[in-house]
Amino acid sequence: MLTFRCPCCGIDACETELAPGGEAHLKRFGPGSSDDEFEGYLFLRPNVRGVHFERWRHAMGCGKWFLAARCTATLEVFGTYPAQVSAPPPDILAAIRAKRPDWSLT
């Protein structure tokens, strides 16, 4: 069971109260981009085993999107943070490094 604290309403939300939104912090390639860039934006994901940044929506709660950092192998949650950022905030990165000293943001 995966539980995330929704940063918008403060609820510890069970996975079944949430809707997944895939990988976070994607760089958008829209009109004017090359076919390869557009394909990468739409379809190509590293699908990491380990630390992962994701979008989630508190669909059965406050309805808001938020972002989360968790480990895809152990389901450990490092933290959640507002969706209005383009990169993981320092406190989230610190929480990850405290648990995964070898990890680096690539």
Next chain:
Amino acid sequence: MSDATVSALKGAEARGLVTLRDAGLTGMVTLRADLATAARAVKRVTGADMPGLRRITQGQGCRVAWMSPDEILILCEHATARKLAFDLTEALTGQHHLALDVSDARAMMALTGEPGPLRDVLAKITPADIAALPLGEMRRTRLQQVAGAIWFETETEARVICFRSVATYVFDLLAMSAREGGAIGYH
């Protein structure tokens, strides 16, 4: 077509570990806005303070519940909802907002019973931490297959709101959870 002048559950009642009944026609006005800047207008129209995170505040003949960072739900008499929505729209002129009478898009039911069984009956149908839900806190969550909201008026009475289209589903779900023989004695 459904008849909007009767409640979705038409006075339904079920008895078991707790008593479940249709709470009847209830006025509900949803307001989406920047809650900080809308607070003065809400106070003027409803008499209620802007509720904090997940809280419910008391106004004159109505209550205001926090639903999300930019949404509140005003619970009032069914007959006054339309005017309330109109008054809010007037009071918020010039501010980006939406005030809408959603009374007939919703259903509300009441559960009454002993504190333990009451929390048990709810806990069986939602992932929300019912044991940790304080009185007067609006908890939006999942009621098995559908979205809903739960709060406790007192330790012996809870209220549930859901969409009108799933009212029968939620009523039957709660009635089944409350059936004699289904006691779990957790709370």
